[in-house]
Amino acid sequence: xxxxxxxxxxxxxxxxxxxxxxxxxxxxxxxxxYEGSPQRGYVVEDLLEAIGKRLDPPALQPVAxxxxxxLGRAVLAFLRGRRPRLAITAAFDRDPVLVGGIVHGCRVxxxxxxxxxxxxxxxxVAIIAVPASEAQAVAMELVSTGxxxxxxxxxxxxxxxxxxxxxxxxxxxxxxxxxxxxxxxVEEQVRK
Amino acid sequence: xxxxxxxxxxxxxxxxxxxxxxxxxxxxxxxxxYEGSPQRGYVVEDLLEAIGKRLDPPALQPVAxxxxxxLGRAVLAFLRGRRPRLAITAAFDRDPVLVGGIVHGCRVxxxxxxxxxxxxxxxxVAIIAVPASEAQAVAMELVSTGxxxxxxxxxxxxxxxxxxxxxxxxxxxxxxxxxxxxxxxVEEQVRK
DNA sequence: CGGTGTGAAGCGCTTCACAGCG
DNA sequence: CGCTGTGAAGCGCTTCACACCG
Numbered sequence: 001x002x003x004x005x006x007x008x009x010x011x012x013x014x015x016x017x018x019x020x021x022x023x024x025x026x027x028x029x030x031x032x033x034y035e036g037s038p039q040r041g042y043v044v045e046d047l048l049e050a051i052g053k054r055l056d057p058p059a060l061q062p063v064a065x066x067x068x069x070x071l072g073r074a075v076l077a078f079l080r081g082r083r084p085r086l087a088i089t090a091a092f093d094r095d096p097v098l099v100g101g102i103v104h105g106c107r108v109x110x111x112x113x114x115x116x117x118x119x120x121x122x123x124x125v126a127i128i129a130v131p132a133s134e135a136q137a138v139a140m141e142l143v144s145t146g147x148x149x150x151x152x153x154x155x156x157x158x159x160x161x162x163x164x165x166x167x168x169x170x171x172x173x174x175x176x177x178x179x180x181x182x183x184x185x186v187e188e189q190v191r192k
Numbered sequence: 193x194x195x196x197x198x199x200x201x202x203x204x205x206x207x208x209x210x211x212x213x214x215x216x217x218x219x220x221x222x223x224x225x226y227e228g229s230p231q232r233g234y235v236v237e238d239l240l241e242a243i244g245k246r247l248d249p250p251a252l253q254p255v256a257x258x259x260x261x262x263l264g265r266a267v268l269a270f271l272r273g274r275r276p277r278l279a280i281t282a283a284f285d286r287d288p289v290l291v292g293g294i295v296h297g298c299r300v301x302x303x304x305x306x307x308x309x310x311x312x313x314x315x316x317v318a319i320i321a322v323p324a325s326e327a328q329a330v331a332m333e334l335v336s337t338g339x340x341x342x343x344x345x346x347x348x349x350x351x352x353x354x355x356x357x358x359x360x361x362x363x364x365x366x367x368x369x370x371x372x373x374x375x376x377x378v379e380e381q382v383r384k
Numbered sequence: 385c386g387g388t389g390t391g392a393a394g395c396g397c398t399t400c401a402c403a404g405c406g
Numbered sequence: 407c408g409c410t411g412t413g414a415a416g417c418g419c420t421t422c423a424c425a426c427c428g
Binding site (some may be wrong): 212213215216219229230231 | 419420421422423426427428
Binding site (some may be wrong): 063 | 253266316338
């Protein structure tokens with residue numbers, strides 16, 4: 001909205017963009033602690049800063065990537081430069097051909113270097129982009145080196161110590177879900 | 193579980209794997225309509241079939257992919273063969289170098305062929321893997337050809353007619369979320 | 385006992401609704 | 407008026423708790 005030149009914004013405008021209700025937006029902003037005025041709504045720039053203060057990393061937070069296959073490379077390219085303070089600073093793979101090289105601007109290390117690199121760079125978040133059969137083992141290794149958060153692309157429920165945050169990105173399930181509702185929509189259309 | 197040779201399973205076992213409570217599992221299975229017995233729990237094979245009958249496509253449901261860049265190719269490779277009745281049967285890109293070729297076993301068409309291919313193959317679900325700046329336009333084009341469900345990888349909230357299902361896969365937000373909680377976990381550790 | 389199925393209660397997020405204000 | 411901030415109500419999903427059963 002900033003780039004569109006907007007200075008002020010009302011809760012119902014934010015609501016429309018986020019596909020929620022205006023009451024929801026106001027509630028959430030209450031949590032953030034930023035207050036608007038009934039006359040002008042919220043000041044876009046200040047609001048952005050207030051949210052950032054609450055949610056953004058205060059300094060560069062390095063991220064590790066494990067698995068530099070098709071998916072890993074795509075993630076590397078996709079995330080690159082998208083969030084200034086969240087960057088994948090180290091990638092790991094067991095393929096000797098990749099190790100030592102640089103992919104999408106990121107250095108690829110051997111799996112055995114994982115503990116050393118993670119502790120040296122102070123990494124506490126990792127992305128798992130390995131085959132499902134290896135995901136659990138990789139997760140355990142990451143957690144044992146001190147990682148606190150995981151993004152998991154493998155279609156497996158990881159078993160990890162509690163206190164470790166796992167966010168699953170399950171494309172297969174997402175596709176099944178959409179396909180299910182799309183079928184319903186088509187059926188409904190036919191019924192008419 | 194089938195491949196592990198399990199024949200029967202109790203709700204609390206399923207619960208542990210899915211990281212939910214056993215009551216939740218029993219509730220959900222009530223919805224599915226499959227009944228177990230207190231003695232044997234659920235019969236894995238029958239349960240699988242009952243769930244499939246409720247959720248799986250009755251026949252091959254073709255899916256379109258728009259955008260054959262890094263991400264699109266990774267999605268193509270990842271989804272390939274994962275669900276027998278959900279397959280990406282057509283990919284689209286505006287890059288003339290890709291058009292006419294085959295990527296990960298999937299034919300790549302020009303954007304202009306989209307309506308014809310979608311209607312010929314009876315596609316009702318599409319995956320959007322184009323840059324954020326083009327996602328909205330692509331979504332509108334897809335919807336106008338009759339697509340009912342979308343998976344959207346672009347970090348943009350798509351505005352679509354209601355009745356159209358959109359599932360956002362937002363890696364950036366997922367990473368921010370995990371990074372946030374990982375920071376909290378680290379802080380807590382320091383406090384001790 | 386240790387399971388399932390399920391009515392009823394619990395709980396937390398979402399929405400309502402309205403005072404307050406320029 | 408029209409918008410914000412927020413107490414209170416609403417609403418659904420989740421959990422409890424228990425009858426029933428081999």
